[in-house]
Amino acid sequence: MELVLGIDGGGTSCRAAVAGPDGTIIGRAKSGPANIRTDLTGARANIVEAARLALIDAGKDPALIPEIPALLGLAGSNVGTYRQQLEAILPFPRSIVESDALIALEGALGQADGAIAVLGTGTAFMVRKDGQVRTVGGWGFLIGDQGSGGRIGRDLLEETMLAYDRIREASPLTQALLAVFRDNPRDVVEFTTTAKPGDFGGFAPMVFEYAAKGDVVGERILARAVSDIEASLGVLDLREANPLCLLGGLAPLLEPRLSQKYRAMVRPALQDALGGAVAMAVRRFGEGKAHG
Amino acid sequence: MELVLGIDGGGTSCRAAVAGPDGTIIGRAKSGPANIRTDLTGARANIVEAARLALIDAGKDPALIPEIPALLGLAGSNVGTYRQQLEAILPFPRSIVESDALIALEGALGQADGAIAVLGTGTAFMVRKDGQVRTVGGWGFLIGDQGSGGRIGRDLLEETMLAYDRIREASPLTQALLAVFRDNPRDVVEFTTTAKPGDFGGFAPMVFEYAAKGDVVGERILARAVSDIEASLGVLDLREANPLCLLGGLAPLLEPRLSQKYRAMVRPALQDALGGAVAMAVRRFGEGKAHG
Numbered sequence: 001m002e003l004v005l006g007i008d009g010g011g012t013s014c015r016a017a018v019a020g021p022d023g024t025i026i027g028r029a030k031s032g033p034a035n036i037r038t039d040l041t042g043a044r045a046n047i048v049e050a051a052r053l054a055l056i057d058a059g060k061d062p063a064l065i066p067e068i069p070a071l072l073g074l075a076g077s078n079v080g081t082y083r084q085q086l087e088a089i090l091p092f093p094r095s096i097v098e099s100d101a102l103i104a105l106e107g108a109l110g111q112a113d114g115a116i117a118v119l120g121t122g123t124a125f126m127v128r129k130d131g132q133v134r135t136v137g138g139w140g141f142l143i144g145d146q147g148s149g150g151r152i153g154r155d156l157l158e159e160t161m162l163a164y165d166r167i168r169e170a171s172p173l174t175q176a177l178l179a180v181f182r183d184n185p186r187d188v189v190e191f192t193t194t195a196k197p198g199d200f201g202g203f204a205p206m207v208f209e210y211a212a213k214g215d216v217v218g219e220r221i222l223a224r225a226v227s228d229i230e231a232s233l234g235v236l237d238l239r240e241a242n243p244l245c246l247l248g249g250l251a252p253l254l255e256p257r258l259s260q261k262y263r264a265m266v267r268p269a270l271q272d273a274l275g276g277a278v279a280m281a282v283r284r285f286g287e288g289k290a291h292g
Numbered sequence: 293m294e295l296v297l298g299i300d301g302g303g304t305s306c307r308a309a310v311a312g313p314d315g316t317i318i319g320r321a322k323s324g325p326a327n328i329r330t331d332l333t334g335a336r337a338n339i340v341e342a343a344r345l346a347l348i349d350a351g352k353d354p355a356l357i358p359e360i361p362a363l364l365g366l367a368g369s370n371v372g373t374y375r376q377q378l379e380a381i382l383p384f385p386r387s388i389v390e391s392d393a394l395i396a397l398e399g400a401l402g403q404a405d406g407a408i409a410v411l412g413t414g415t416a417f418m419v420r421k422d423g424q425v426r427t428v429g430g431w432g433f434l435i436g437d438q439g440s441g442g443r444i445g446r447d448l449l450e451e452t453m454l455a456y457d458r459i460r461e462a463s464p465l466t467q468a469l470l471a472v473f474r475d476n477p478r479d480v481v482e483f484t485t486t487a488k489p490g491d492f493g494g495f496a497p498m499v500f501e502y503a504a505k506g507d508v509v510g511e512r513i514l515a516r517a518v519s520d521i522e523a524s525l526g527v528l529d530l531r532e533a534n535p536l537c538l539l540g541g542l543a544p545l546l547e548p549r550l551s552q553k554y555r556a557m558v559r560p561a562l563q564d565a566l567g568g569a570v571a572m573a574v575r576r577f578g579e580g581k582a583h584g
Contacts, residue, residue, distance in 0.1 A: 037485060038485070078478060079478045079481050079482050080478065080479075080482050136457045136459070137457060139453045139477070139480075139481050140481055140484060142446065142449075142484045142487075143446060143449040143450045143453055143480070143481070143484055144450065144453050144481075146454075154434065154435060157434075157435040158435045158436065161431045161435055161436050162438075165428045165429060165524070165527060166527050167428070167523050167524060167526075167527050185431070186370060186371045186372065187372075188431075188435070189371050189431050189432055189435070189436075190371050190372050192432060192434045192435050193329060193330070195434075231459050232457070232459060234459075235457060235458050235459050
């Protein structure tokens with residue numbers, strides 16, 4: 001039986017699935033973060049650990065790793081030479097590293113045309129049209145990821161400081177945020193010294209909660225996020241007949257706020273990104289075999 | 293002769309001046325960064341080094357440090373307990389740590405009423421009215437510092453990525469920025485992985501240069517920066533009769549863009565922040581002596 005590995009790695013965890021030649025998953029596992037941009041060695045270790053545990057979960061010998069090809073979808077693999085560096089040090093006989101967005105697209109749509117909007121700590125958009133894939137966004141918290149949880153949380157902190165300085169109006173939401181920091185704006189600044197995008201994103205649900213109650217600052221922050229997301233959707237040139245899958249932790253919160261035009265196109269994803277990685281692994285490594 | 297030390301420390305360098313009891317500066321020196329939030333031990337070392345070199349510059353024995361009181365204006369001293377931590381480990385017989393903005397206010401205005409706008413890598417605003425001081429802004433790059441070089445440079449990078457994705461229009465400015473990164477948007481993202489506010493601020497002069505030639509993206513970025521700065525000035529409740537001093541590296545570039553109302557109030561600073569630290573040192577330690 002010829003096995004394949006599909007791997008989905010990001011900044012918070014790494015998931016692996018081992019599957020037979022028909023794509024049936026027989027084992028799954030999860031390990032720690034696999035951020036190849038900030039910790040390549042640690043990412044490699046967690047990738048191998050997830051693969052090892054998935055083999056054990058499937059009742060297979062983890063010593064088989066050097067014999068099982070792997071397809072990995074990894075955040076950050078589209079920047080710099082991290083992808084090539086990683087491929088060079090992985091223990092699999094063949095490794096294909098793709099972006100995390102591409103395995104999400106494959107999972108959501110299979111090989112059909114359509115689009116995904118990843119709405120989580122970050123945001124990214126991908127459309128497949130006549131088989132051609134185009135990516136929009138996904139440039140990270142500092143200069144991109146408009147409409148993301150990270151940006152929504154950051155916007156709340158900025159609005160709170162502006163309210164403290166009486167430059168913008170305060171609201172129940174900005175007051176509640178400041179209360180989290182013991183009503184001390186200096187503690188808010190202190191938080192930002194080491195906060196990562198996911199830490200900012202931790203405040204996003206609070207923005208939705210207060211906006212639902214009509215909070216003026218919450219509404220303003222979300223109006224901007226939705227406007228930014230729709231601007232990205234706008235350049236994807238979507239076809240009404242093709243599915244649009246909203247992925248990521250904020251998708252259920254953001255979907256009702258999108259305009260009718262986009263909501264009408266939304267379909268559930270066929271499977272998750274890990275399933276997409278497995279499906280791609282079966283296809284790519286199968287192709288290789290057929291051709292070789 | 294009883295000496296005092298004035299010290300002006302920030303994220304890029306630390307300056308020290310030693311003065312006689314009348315405030316006449318007799319020695320000056322400069323050392324490395326003194327960022328008490330990110331590197332307290334390193335900040336202490338550079339503070340002591342600047343003081344030591346200032347004594348040598350004055351022809352005095354640097355071994356006198358344990359006998360000379362110091363007033364320090366330090367970035368980040370208004371957050372957390374860094375100030376108290378630092379005061380506990382400094383070698384001076386008496387140490388007073390104030391914010392960098394307060395010594396800048398003292399330098400610019402002496403003890404008179406008026407206001408300062410610090411327009412550099414970050415932004416901060418301070419007004420003195422009937423002797424009472426109020427600070428606005430200065431909350432840092434991530435959730436504050438609106439209108440700063442750091443934010444202007446970051447805005448340029450964000451606009452460039454949006455133009456690359458065809459979400460916003462490109463312009464000669466966004467094209468020139470992308471060319472800096474070999475026309476590779478992934479290299480822009482890579483830059484942001486480790487870039488500090490000052491690194492983003494390094495692109496601010498380019499925004500002014502292109503805006504002066506009518507670049508539409510440059511004009512939009514600066515219009516927002518000026519609007520943010522005027523919003524901060526607006527809450528200071530300035531009196532027309534009192535001086536407004538624009539400080540920081542971007543002050544000469546931003547001043548002509550302010551509305552006539554504010555430009556009419558602008559006056560040159562009496563002296564720089566280091567001079568302000570020395571003046572405060574003479575007054576505070578002199579007071580202490582008179583009372584003690």
